[in-house]
Amino acid sequence: MRSDLQQLGRAVKQVQYRQHRALEGGLSAVGATLAQWDALRAISRSPGASARELAAATFQTEQAFGALAGRLVAQGWIERRPGRGRRIEHHLTSSGERVLEAGHKVADEVLARCYTALTDADRATLLALLQRLIVEDA
Incomplete structure (x- = not known):
């Protein structure tokens, strides 16, 4: 039998995989991929951010x-603008904002289904535990 830590790591990965597949399927209905929607979400959170900052996010x-980002520009969902020095800033277009909002609705529905087996208290506990691990890793 494998260690509890390996079982835990595998369980986290299984949940993540299931969640990503469900999000990919739902987002395809609004014409976006998970990577595209995640990029739009990051740009929305940090308008004017550089590619380096957005890649990390x-x-x-x-x-x-x-x-x-080049594909998002071609789709008309974001704009790249010159910043200070060689910096290129990223901003959502109105079309990108519409795709982002549609994606938020999909994500809310998909994630509600993914975590339906957990009570509100269970979800809060899981989030707190995961955030504790994220802070320790930083």
Whole structure:
């Protein structure tokens, strides 16, 4: 039998995988992928952020985020504007804001289904425990 820590790690990964698959399926109905919606969400949280900042916020490399941002520009969902020095700032367009909002509605529905087996108190406890691990890792 594997260690409890390995079982815990695998369980976290299984929940994450299930959640990502469900989000991908739901977001496809609004014409976005999970990576696209996550990028729009990060830009919304930090308008004017650089590619480096947004790559970190979306758990991507700068190169991967740059390619994704190029596709988002082509779709008309974001704009890149010159900032100070060589900095390029990222901003949502009105079309991007509409996709982001539609994605929020999908995510709320999908995540409610993903965590339906947990009570409100269970979800609050799980969130607190995960946030404790995130802070320890920082």
